[in-house]
Amino acid sequence: MTPSRAGSPTPHEVSDELRRVVGRWHQLPLDHALSRMPSVRVLVQSLADRVAAARGVPATAVPDLGPAVVMDQLAVMVHDVLAAGADADLEHRLADLRRAL
Incomplete structure (x- = not known):
């Protein structure tokens, strides 16, 4: 997934960096991506926890859906943090x- 800038409330710098992360992720060989999954998941969960705290709701675990989906999860959490x-x-x-990575 590549985030779009058209009509996006996401700051340009954040959008650009997310695009770089996603691009880099898609270049990784599968074994390398699998070895980096824990660090990506830590960030995704950290962002989810921050959103939960900001909304005053209990934090819940973000499901591990594998390397093919983790960048989508990251993009969603970036959006949710900003929202x-x-x-x-x-x-x-x-x-x-x-x-x-």
Whole structure:
């Protein structure tokens, strides 16, 4: 999934960095992607927890749907964090993830 900028409330810098992470992820060999899944899932869960806290609801576990879906989960959580007003230093966290991939 590549996020779109048209009509997006996502800051340009965050959108660009998310696009870079997704692009990098799609270049990884499967064995390498599988070895990096834990770090991606930690970020996804961290963002989900932040959204839950901002909304005043209990945090729930984001299901592990595998490497083919994890970037979609990340994109959704980035959107949800921004929609909840729970900015989590997204640009830097995404850049750190991209470098770790």
